[in-house]
Amino acid sequence: MQVKEFDYIVCGAGSAGCVVATRLIEQNKGTVLLLEAGGSDQDFNYKIPAGIPVVINSTWNYTTEPDARTHHREMSCAQGKVLGGSSSVNGMIYLRGQAEDYDEWADMYGCTGWDFQSILPYFKKSENNESLSGEYHGTQGHFVISDTRLKHPLTRAFIKAGQELGLPYVNDFNGQSQQGVGFYQHNIKNGERGSTSRTYLASVRQNPQLTVQLNTQVEKVLVEQGKATGIECRINGTSTVIKARKGVVLSSGSIGSAKILLLSGIGPKEHLDSLGIEVKQDLPVGKNYHDHLHTSINATIKRPISLYGEDKGLKRYKHGLQWLLFREGVVASSVLEGGAFMDSNHEGRPDVQAMFLPVLDVFDDPSGQGKNYTHGITLKMCHLRPKSRGQLYLRSKNPDDAVRIEANLLEHPDDLQGLIRATQFGLDLLQQPSLSNEIDEVFAPDHTVKRDDVVALERFVREYCKTTYHPVGTCRMGQSPQDSVVDLNLKVHGIDQLSVIDCSVFPSIPSANTNAPTVAIAEKGADVLIQRS
Ligand SMILES: Cc1cc2nc3c(=O)[nH]c(=O)nc-3n(C[C@H](O)[C@H](O)[C@H](O)COP(=O)(O)OP(=O)(O)OC[C@H]3O[C@@H](n4cnc5c(N)ncnc54)[C@H](O)[C@@H]3O)c2cc1C
Numbered sequence: 001m002q003v004k005e006f007d008y009i010v011c012g013a014g015s016a017g018c019v020v021a022t023r024l025i026e027q028n029k030g031t032v033l034l035l036e037a038g039g040s041d042q043d044f045n046y047k048i049p050a051g052i053p054v055v056i057n058s059t060w061n062y063t064t065e066p067d068a069r070t071h072h073r074e075m076s077c078a079q080g081k082v083l084g085g086s087s088s089v090n091g092m093i094y095l096r097g098q099a100e101d102y103d104e105w106a107d108m109y110g111c112t113g114w115d116f117q118s119i120l121p122y123f124k125k126s127e128n129n130e131s132l133s134g135e136y137h138g139t140q141g142h143f144v145i146s147d148t149r150l151k152h153p154l155t156r157a158f159i160k161a162g163q164e165l166g167l168p169y170v171n172d173f174n175g176q177s178q179q180g181v182g183f184y185q186h187n188i189k190n191g192e193r194g195s196t197s198r199t200y201l202a203s204v205r206q207n208p209q210l211t212v213q214l215n216t217q218v219e220k221v222l223v224e225q226g227k228a229t230g231i232e233c234r235i236n237g238t239s240t241v242i243k244a245r246k247g248v249v250l251s252s253g254s255i256g257s258a259k260i261l262l263l264s265g266i267g268p269k270e271h272l273d274s275l276g277i278e279v280k281q282d283l284p285v286g287k288n289y290h291d292h293l294h295t296s297i298n299a300t301i302k303r304p305i306s307l308y309g310e311d312k313g314l315k316r317y318k319h320g321l322q323w324l325l326f327r328e329g330v331v332a333s334s335v336l337e338g339g340a341f342m343d344s345n346h347e348g349r350p351d352v353q354a355m356f357l358p359v360l361d362v363f364d365d366p367s368g369q370g371k372n373y374t375h376g377i378t379l380k381m382c383h384l385r386p387k388s389r390g391q392l393y394l395r396s397k398n399p400d401d402a403v404r405i406e407a408n409l410l411e412h413p414d415d416l417q418g419l420i421r422a423t424q425f426g427l428d429l430l431q432q433p434s435l436s437n438e439i440d441e442v443f444a445p446d447h448t449v450k451r452d453d454v455v456a457l458e459r460f461v462r463e464y465c466k467t468t469y470h471p472v473g474t475c476r477m478g479q480s481p482q483d484s485v486v487d488l489n490l491k492v493h494g495i496d497q498l499s500v501i502d503c504s505v506f507p508s509i510p511s512a513n514t515n516a517p518t519v520a521i522a523e524k525g526a527d528v529l530i531q532r533s
Contacts, residue, residue, distance in 0.1 A: 005243040006033040014085020016502035017251030018196035019522035025204040038081035050331035058082040064407040084197030097510025109507035122523035144189035150333035154358035161432035181340035191327025219399040220264040228498035254504040258474035286392035292468035294382040298444040307359035344421040352422035355380040381426040383418035384511035475504040501525035
């Protein structure tokens with residue numbers, strides 16, 4: 001049988017993988033094979049921003065191990081399993097985090113060249129912002145970013161409430177300062193989701209140098225004499241070897257990339273030995289796992305004005321038609337229209353985030369209580385800089401077995417305090433006139449949990465907090481193979497022609513949702529790869 005061969009193999013066509021493959025093709029770096037375990041994103045639900053409840057089913061159902069600190073709950077950490085990866089199923093909020101996040105990468109984690117001033121050009125390079133430009137923004141990139149079209153009266157009330165609490169109105173959360181309240185920008189253009197597959201990849205899809213292979217699960221990287229020479233994968237169930245002349249890039253996300261490395265014999269020696277996997281390189285793969293946690297505050301409202309019921313009956317057809325004809329209306333917008341950032345810990349920079357929904361969240365609601373109510377609102381209250389670190393392990397040598405994620409959420413006491421402060425911030429917002437005038441009853445947390453009762457708040461946090469689908473850090477970058485997996489060029493320590501380019505390389509999670517940081521890191525990673533070739 002003839003073995004297929006390409007110059008580059010990119011494993012995983014998610015937020016990062018689509019960027020890397022596109023840039024390699026644009027720079028004429030040879031033949032590129034982009035492999036994706038999931039299927040196509042052609043269904044119209046991947047185009048409609050309001051299609052999240054449908055497309056969320058195209059995910060890996062990763063779950064964390066039950067843990068006493070979070071009431072012995074398994075938590076879903078779903079990640080996209082489709083062309084475009086998580087950028088095809090996410091909330092489309094466009095945020096970068098704070099300059100200090102990246103400066104800490106350089107100063108605290110030794111990632112010279114990854115400070116904010118070094119990464120800013122890549123944020124700008126990626127960006128095709130419809131209304132912001134200048135020092136912080138780009139307008140010529142692939143990554144479409146727009147202002148929110150729908151400004152629901154309840155989101156406006158939330159934004160006024162933030163100002164009544166003393167926060168400044170912010171027009172640009174990705175500019176000089178994040179602190180404040182305002183409308184988010186989103187990865188949406190002309191009423192359509194701007195996933196990296198529909199933006200970056202679509203621009204090179206017809207190039208004969210590019211092959212995109214869907215429904216293909218990469219099982220391991222082939223390593224010969226310290227060099228990656230190809231991969232082993234299953235295409236529609238059939239095992240296949242594909243060779244790479246110039247390089248293999250893992251872009252399978254924080255859970256997927258770590259799993260492939262471990263199956264390839266690249267990881268902690270002790271763990272690999274225990275499974276009988278031949279060790280190719282002893283590296284801390286799977287360690288440094290972390291994620292954002294949030295709590296949901298749910299309230300019913302007095303007037304029947306939330307988005308409840310807009311997806312039913314005649315309204316559903318009306319909105320569908322409006323989108324089909326004009327790419328406008330409720331379904332052309334992300335439900336997460338507005339948000340806020342606050343420095344609740346007097347650190348000189350925000351440490352908590354609010355994401356507001358002008359509807360009760362019955363789809364991603366840890367307490368599950370929203371299902372019994374009708375019109376209402378949800379505030380998702382997030383702690384931005386978790387200090388707890390977990391670890392990801394293989395259960396066996398079998399690539400079909402799910403990984404074991406010991407997330408250790410809330411292990412660090414500061415994380416519990418951070419989530420309590422985030423929840424208090426949400427409760428304070430609800431007390432402000434513009435929101436309190438609309439609220440009927442706050443039912444999660446219930447009436448027994450008072451704003452200053454930290455014991456009750458701790459109980460609420462432990463019982464109902466959940467991940468924000470932002471797992472990062474399992475293949476962290478750094479200078480030393482003792483505490484990092486990839487070097488500052490994102491090449492795996494000790495293995496030639498093998499890179500990891502996705503959110504798994506983050507040494508620590510930025511203070512924001514993680515899609516834009518992943519795309520910027522992919523832009524820089526692709527640049528480094530291209531310069532090296
Ligand atoms: C439900 C949800 C909502 C979110 N909301 C937001 C938001 O509003 N804003 C924001 O900024 N961020 C958000 N995020 C986070 C953000 O989307 C992710 O952090 C980012 O997309 C990660 O990019 P990645 O390239 O590292 O991984 P992914 O985009 O997940 O890509 C990994 C790809 O690799 C594929 N893969 C995995 N294993 C294999 C294998 N063995 N073989 C072949 N292919 C494989 C996967 O199927 C996937 O397509 C959200 C995430 C989720 C899941």
